[in-house]
Amino acid sequence: MKVPITLILFAGFIATGFSQDVQNQEAEVTAPIGRIRGSFAESRLGRRFFSARGIRYGEPPIGENRFRQAIPAIPFDVFDATKEGPSCPQPGGVLQSEDCLRLNVYTPELPSPGKPDVGKPVLVFFHPGGFYAFSAQSISFGPEYLMDTDIVLVTVNYRLMSLGFMSTGDSQAPGNLGLKDQVEALRWIQRNIAAFGGDPNCVTISGYSAGAWSVSLHLVSPMSKGLFHRAIAMSGSATTPENLGGHQRHLAVKQAEILDCPTDTTENMIACLRTKPFEEFANSLGKFFEWYGLPILIWSPVVEPVVPGVERFLTAEPTELIRQGKAEKVPVMTGITKDEFAGVTVFWVEMSRNGNNSHFEDVDANWEEIAPIIFQYQRGTPRSKEISRALRTFYFKDQPVSLATVQGLANLFRDSIIGFPVHRFAKLMSEVSPQPVYYYEVTYQGRYSHRVWNDTQKPYGVVHHDDLLYLFYLKSNFPYFKVDDPEYQTVKRMTTMWTNFAKTGNPIPANNQDFENVTWEPLTPSNKKYLEIGDNLTMKTGLYAKENEEWDRLFPVAPARNTKTSVKH
Ligand SMILES: *[C@@H]1O[C@H](CO)[C@@H](O)[C@H](O)[C@H]1NC(C)=O
Ligand SMILES: *[C@@H]1O[C@H](CO)[C@@H](O)[C@H](O)[C@H]1NC(C)=O
Ligand SMILES: *[C@@H]1O[C@H](CO)[C@@H](O)[C@H](O)[C@H]1NC(C)=O
Ligand SMILES: *[C@@H]1O[C@H](CO)[C@@H](O)[C@H](O)[C@H]1NC(C)=O
Numbered sequence: 001m002k003v004p005i006t007l008i009l010f011a012g013f014i015a016t017g018f019s020q021d022v023q024n025q026e027a028e029v030t031a032p033i034g035r036i037r038g039s040f041a042e043s044r045l046g047r048r049f050f051s052a053r054g055i056r057y058g059e060p061p062i063g064e065n066r067f068r069q070a071i072p073a074i075p076f077d078v079f080d081a082t083k084e085g086p087s088c089p090q091p092g093g094v095l096q097s098e099d100c101l102r103l104n105v106y107t108p109e110l111p112s113p114g115k116p117d118v119g120k121p122v123l124v125f126f127h128p129g130g131f132y133a134f135s136a137q138s139i140s141f142g143p144e145y146l147m148d149t150d151i152v153l154v155t156v157n158y159r160l161m162s163l164g165f166m167s168t169g170d171s172q173a174p175g176n177l178g179l180k181d182q183v184e185a186l187r188w189i190q191r192n193i194a195a196f197g198g199d200p201n202c203v204t205i206s207g208y209s210a211g212a213w214s215v216s217l218h219l220v221s222p223m224s225k226g227l228f229h230r231a232i233a234m235s236g237s238a239t240t241p242e243n244l245g246g247h248q249r250h251l252a253v254k255q256a257e258i259l260d261c262p263t264d265t266t267e268n269m270i271a272c273l274r275t276k277p278f279e280e281f282a283n284s285l286g287k288f289f290e291w292y293g294l295p296i297l298i299w300s301p302v303v304e305p306v307v308p309g310v311e312r313f314l315t316a317e318p319t320e321l322i323r324q325g326k327a328e329k330v331p332v333m334t335g336i337t338k339d340e341f342a343g344v345t346v347f348w349v350e351m352s353r354n355g356n357n358s359h360f361e362d363v364d365a366n367w368e369e370i371a372p373i374i375f376q377y378q379r380g381t382p383r384s385k386e387i388s389r390a391l392r393t394f395y396f397k398d399q400p401v402s403l404a405t406v407q408g409l410a411n412l413f414r415d416s417i418i419g420f421p422v423h424r425f426a427k428l429m430s431e432v433s434p435q436p437v438y439y440y441e442v443t444y445q446g447r448y449s450h451r452v453w454n455d456t457q458k459p460y461g462v463v464h465h466d467d468l469l470y471l472f473y474l475k476s477n478f479p480y481f482k483v484d485d486p487e488y489q490t491v492k493r494m495t496t497m498w499t500n501f502a503k504t505g506n507p508i509p510a511n512n513q514d515f516e517n518v519t520w521e522p523l524t525p526s527n528k529k530y531l532e533i534g535d536n537l538t539m540k541t542g543l544y545a546k547e548n549e550e551w552d553r554l555f556p557v558a559p560a561r562n563t564k565t566s567v568k569h
Contacts, residue, residue, distance in 0.1 A: 026082055029110060031195035033188070034076040038105075043147035044473075044491070045483070049108045052196070053138060054085015057188040058101030058181060061159065066274050067166055067173050069311065070101055070184045081105075087135030088160045089278040091285050094137060098163070098278045103185050104136055106143040106153040107196045118197030121502045122189060123204050124228070125155045126182055126211030128236070128465065131299045132161045132285055142473030144480070145491050149499040152198035156185045158214075162255045162273075162281050165299035169247030172266040175302040176313040179221070182214055183313065186227040204230040204502040208468060209418075210297075212236030212334070216425055217301055219328050220321040221313050230505055232498065233334040235418050235464060237425035238301060238318045241555040242377050246303050251288070258284045292359065294374045296341060296417055319424065325432040325563030331505035332433070333498075334426050335440030335530065336543075340418040342410035343451030343463035350454050352403045363409075364401040367392055375416035377555075387554055394550050411547065418464065419544055420551040426523055431560035436522035438507055439530040441543055442467040446487040448478050467533075470494045494533070508537075 027050060028037045038052030056079065058070035065071065081104075087093040088100035111118050127134045127141060134140055136155035143153050158164060158181040167175025190200045205228040207215040212233035218224035219231055238244065256263045259280050261272035288298045304312045321327060348359045363370050368388045372379040377387055392398060395408035430437040442462055449459030449466050459466075470490045473480050481487045496514065497507035508520045518537045521529045528545070532538045 027110065028078070029195050031192040032075075033073060033192050035078045036081050036195075037078060039082040041144070041147075043108070044144050044481075045148045047108060047148060049106055049143070049147040050110050050196070051104070051106050051138070051143070052081035053083065053104045054102045055079060055081050055105065056099070056101060057103050057185050060097075060099035061101065061163075061177075062098050064274065066098070066163065067177065067270055069177065069180050072184060072187070073101070084137055084139065085157070087137055088157055089163055089282045090129075090133050090135075090160050091282050093135065093282065094139065096278075096282065100135070100157050100159070101181055101184070102136070102157045103188065104138060104143075104153075104155045105193070105196050105198075106147055106155075107198065108147055108150065109197050111195065111197055117194070119194075119199040119202075120150055120152050120197050121202040121204065121499070122152045122154060122193055122198040122200070123206060123499065123502045124186065124189065125153065126158070126205070126207030126214045127155065128207070128209030128211050128468075129160070130297050131165055131178060131210045131213075139475055141468075142475050142480075144473045145471060145495050146499065149495055151499045151502055152193060152196055154185075154189060154193070154198075156182060158182050158185070161285060161299060162251065163278065165248070165301070166252055166255070166270075166273075167247045167302045167304075168249050168252045168266045168270070169302075169305060170266055171305075171307040171310070172270045173252065174304045174307050174310060174312075175247065176304060179214055179217060179301055179313050180223065180311070182218070183221070183223045183227070186218075186224060190227060201229070202502070203228045204232060206232035206234065206498070207236070208234045209236040209464065212422075213238045213301065216322075217314060217318055219330070219332075220316075220318050220326060222315065223311055223313050225328065228328075228330070230331045230501065231328075231333075232501065233332070233422070233425065234467070235336050235340060235422065237334065237421040239322065239424040239428065240319075240376070240421050241416070241551060243317050243319075244300055244302055244314075246305060248300060248302060251299065254288065255281070255284065258287055290373050291370060294344075295376050296344075297376060319428070319557055322425070322428045322432065323557055323560045325561045327429065327432065329433045329435050329563075331435045331438075331501070332426075332429050333438040333440070333501050333507060334422055334429075335438075335442065336414075336419055336422050337462045337464060337467050338441060338443045338445075339410070339414055339461035339463045341413040341464055343449075343460050344413050345406050345410045346451050346453065346460050348409075349403065349406060357403070360402050360406075367401065375412055377416075390550075390554055394547075415544065415547050415551065420548055420555075423543065423548040423551075424557075427525070428557075428560050430523045431525050432563050434564040436505070438501070438520055439523040439543065441530055441532050441540075443532055443534040444470075444490045446470075446490065448487075450477075467494070471498060490533070493537070 056073045085102040086095045086097035158178040164178030166173040215233040216237040256269045262268045371388045426439045451460045451463045501507040
């Protein structure tokens with residue numbers, strides 16, 4: 001693909017927001033969509049890279065366009081991408097705006113007249129946050145570590161909460177808007193990324209938590225077909241124990257009630273919700289939790305109804321589509337951290353040490369009511385009771401839920417929300433796909449964590465998001481690791497494995513001394529192998545095998561159809 005290039009350097013003094021920015025220079029890229037002005041910053045190892053932030057890929061979804069699929073950005077003359085762009089509406093969002101369909105492009109090498117086709121692999125990152133928090137902003141996901149490698153990094157905003165995931169089960173709001181936003185971003189990348197030195201034929205989609213759910217869904221979405229070539233799903237997958245279902249009408253009604261809108265018909269409800277300021281949506285998030293900030297996930301992707309003239313992102317249950325061999329046959333990397341959401345229990349233990357056992361006591365006394373809320377499975381049915389009883393037997397050996405049995409609770413938080421869905425995803429993909437599935441567990445524990453003990457400030461373990469510390473500079477809350485910090489080896493290993501995978505589909509090339517000569521063998525149905533990423537890199541077998549066997553027993557799926565040989569590589 002040939003793209004006209006103009007590269008104009010300005011000497012200027014523009015605050016870019018990068019603390020490492022020492023160049024104070026700007027450059028302009030001419031892409032098919034228009035000219036984009038970006039700035040320069042410095043990677044961890046001091047390499048200069050180009051940064052274009054907050055580029056609009058979709059028109060603002062406001063007014064009549066709220067709750068509608070994004071309109072691709074209208075070509076512009078010049079777009080100023082030298083500063084941080086907005087986040088989508090959410091409680092406490094930085095620079096938040098509904099004009100938030102933006103992406104950030106970071107690249108170590110722009111095309112030049114002498115080298116118009118740079119053709120670097122493209123790594124796309126869909127951010128975490130339960131479909132109601134975070135953004136792609138560089139203050140949340142700084143590119144400085146990944147910009148030491150030879151890739152083009154694209155981080156993507158998408159609509160959140162009711163504004164992104166309203167699904168009434170009918171034509172008014174069929175659902176999945178936030179995911180369709182991501183598709184629009186992937187289409188933008190196909191058209192424009194060559195102008196930034198990226199190869200549109202080598203695109204790896206990656207994501208964390210809600211972003212990993214998204215990746216697992218792009219693998220089965222007709223809208224995403226042909227827009228990517230490899231996939232990385234970190235600590236999340238939409239292959240949940242229960243089906244996603246076809247709508248979340250109860251949440252639409254709840255949102256309407258909170259914002260004083262009628263709920264008699266979907267038309268009236270949506271028309272009224274279109275008139276409310278976005279801040280009112282953002283500020284109502286807390287009202288959706290049911291039990292002390294839980295469940296962790298509220299808004300979910302859904303299997304969309306057929307609506308004439310509307311593209312469907314998801315046409316059937318993702319687990320079923322993957323089981324039938326209908327997922328894209330591309331190389332996949334997926335895995336979890338050692339403790340994931342087990343860190344939720346830190347607060348319970350601290351309360352208990354302060355003499356307040358109310359969380360433990362409430363869960364113990366009302367297990368069949370609370371367990372389905374906090375571990376996220378069906379409620380109020382005879383089957384729900386059966387599941388609750390089985391989990392209690394398995395994780396607590398029928399002992400009371402208390403400080404003494406808190407490890408059972410921690411394991412349940414780890415397995416129910418993240419561990420088992422990722423296990424199911426990895427297992428099914430390894431059964432149906434001829435392409436490798438690289439499965440991992442991150443056990444490396446550095447000095448910092450998203451969950452520390454109040455008294456010692458020491459990490460509880462390796463919880464959800466902790467491995468992101470080694471891929472991105474999380475500047476809002478964590479230090480910038482120096483090359484001689486103990487964490488840096490893991491930064492080096494993870495950024496190298498992730499980008500090797502983006503380049504070649506294999507995270508560890510043969511005989512690589514940086515990786516202790518380990519061979520990362522893909523998971524197969526018979527070998528059950530995974531790589532432990534700890535102080536050392538170690539091949540192991542059967543990640544949380546006993547626990548996952550129990551979940552597989554409680555939430556069975558029919559055997560996968562082996563489609564390994566029926567598909568071209
Ligand atoms: C214990 O904690 C619960 C939940 O935060 C709170 O509602 C309750 O008032 C606390 N009890 C005491 C005695 O402080
Ligand atoms: C955490 O420590 C602070 C200061 O020592 C104290 O005020 C607070 O109550 C503690 N919180 C918990 C949950 O123990
Ligand atoms: C890796 O393999 C090379 C070549 O066989 C060898 O020289 C080196 O000592 C090995 N490194 C480790 C950490 O085993
Ligand atoms: C882990 O690697 C270090 C070197 O980085 C080595 O000293 C140590 O023995 C290894 N530990 C294990 C369990 O292999």
